[in-house]
Amino acid sequence: MFAFGMDAYIIAGIIPEISSFFQINEAQSAQMVTAFTLCYALSAPILATVLSNVPTKKTLILSMVLFIAANLATIFSINLTMLLISRALAGIGAGIFSPLAAASAASLVPEEKKGRALGLILGGMSAGTVVGVPTGLALSSYIGWQGIFGLVILIALLGLIGVIAGVHEVNAPPPPSLKERVTLLASKQVSATIAVTFLTAVASLGLYSYLAPIISSITDTTQMTPYLWTWGLGGMIGSFTVGHLIDWSKKPRVLLVVILAVMSLSLCAIPFGLLLASPLMFLPFLLWGATGWSSLAPQQHTLLELQPQQGAAVVALNSSCNYLGGSAGTILGAVWLSNSLPIKSMPFAAAIVGICAVIIQLFIVHAHNTKNRVSKEVAVQISFKAGKGVPN
Template identity: 30%
Template sequence: MTGTHTTTAPAAETRWRPHAAVLALGTFAVGTDAFVIAGVLPSIGAELHVGVAAAGQLVSVFSIAYAVLAPVLAALTASWPRRAVLLTALGVFALGNVVTALTPGYGLVLASRVVAAAGAALYTANASSTAAALAGDRQHGRAIAIVMLGLTSSLVLGAPLGTAIGAAWGWWATMWFVTALALVAGPFIALRLPEVGGSGRVGLRQRLLPLGDRRVLRVLVGTVVVFTGIYVPYTYLSAIFADATGGDGDRLALLILLYGVAGTVGNFLAGHLADRLGPRRVILAATLLLTVVFLVLPSVRGTFAAALPAIAVTGLFSFSVTTPQQHQIIALAPESRSLVISLYQSSLYLAISLASVLGAAGLTAFGAVWLAPVAAVCTLLAAVLTWRGGRE
């Protein structure tokens, strides 16, 4: 038995935008949770009586759990109606954050981040694939870009607001804030999102068949490589631009804000261009331009005036990759949308973890000035993988 789409073709062509915007509410909550923890790490460490490094493991545990659980949960829920999956995901995500806010012990807080990551992983992959299904083949890129707007806006608005709430009322208040965002998104999805059926009762082995497609694997490998490159300089932004900011937190916050705003613009442009020119061309252009930017970055990182346009261009091209990649991987396995997007999300979060480790090693061994060139090697390799994929 296979699932059915209850939306009609005209609805997919003309009325998908409000539905994608509803889905973006959930990605805003998920993105805020992922980004805001870094802003409240010192207070988490102080209250749980652990160092900042130990508190930082909350980020690592979340990322690793997300990467591992995304494809597993996508396979287990493949036959469910998409609205039920999305609401369940938000419920699990909210539960994880409630436990984080209420738990006094470090070990249980770590466990609660696994629960929150499970909900986040299940939600994000299904939000992108559902939006693509509603929009139709010709507008995949624009639909995914709107859903990803929730992610980029969480960097610009959600994370700073959550950090401010944590500074005023404590880090646990930040967790309640994230929970509230998820609970606000739920009713909109329940009441406004059209029903989209699952793909029927198929075994786990069949669900994983896309992994046997070399083209799918190439996209996933390219995702790991390019986002490792993107997140190495972003994770250690404060070290790279230490001379430009002079240790001023306000200047650093402005750089992060500018990065997020530019990323939002890049995400929208990439979505439109992917629909018009094809996703591979957009990915290739973005990765090559990022390579140039990262190679130039060491020479402009010393002054704040030069850092501003440098960080804007970096954000613009960094967020020009994710929407075309999702567009591309859906086109390769349209009958397994949710699964391949979940594999894509796993690859992305694996890259975040690798970037943290690689960046720390590079910072210790060579200093901050070499982090951007290391990132350039990754983005250039991703460009080569993308180019070779188009020739087969």
């Protein structure tokens, strides 16, 4: 999972090198992220039914072999078409593996350890993004962009060996099918919540894909590592603290409003912060990383509350929409650049998308509060009538 997280977003830091190597523009290079994340989001629900009769361990191994082979193809790509196809295949491999890995981890441990097992699976991918990406970028000047993908392959090979040698055959439940996920969208509350996840990903993950050209256009620097480390540090802080904030506030919907508002403000502050000659220039990246990574937990909490009987399907749907949003954001960024719009203004556009998510979330909070108030009023009326002997 660490390899998957690193593979998905390492492109954000090496876009200039890849653009120069293949003699393509930055918008075209960024579509490597689109190809990976789009296929990652769609492969699991579409292929879940097709692979339902294949033994779980065999599917895990085949998906990892596909992922490794696809990254080898990336290293030896000779043109943009081959590059995008290889990234799409890598996304398919990761998309098949990830939900099965979570289900397998939960089935391999006692009930009281399932939370830790799932946390380790999800934490692996987030660590690959917030730690693996800046680490790989720091090494890129020594091993080149091909060497970075070689490092991803090495990590994935270690995981493959671990699965082959250390995992017995498991009877994990199949991941939710595409039909199960789409059926959930019939609920207005679920659809609205998923829409917020999608827009948040468009703003946050979409902008992340263009971080290198944005920073270089404002600061004339090609050193991306400090900014990615700061973003990653913020992501780790947000990931580890948001659960405690949810438990403390007991209002995940309201908490998400605050998270999205801070995220939007931090995106707006990026162009101004980059002009500061002080450590404050990194503050927007710290806040962006913290809020972007912490936004998923309140959503999962809300969705599990709305659909307790369809927990696996609704969380999987939310994850798919997160990656679809990242893909859409990357495509929109390419459209932005292809129309010769100033790249320095891209953070403001992302912030506007984030504000749209805030507005929808405010409507969700209002609807939830109204529903609770009506329920309490009805309960009071029933209690009052019952106390007076009036039939219910």
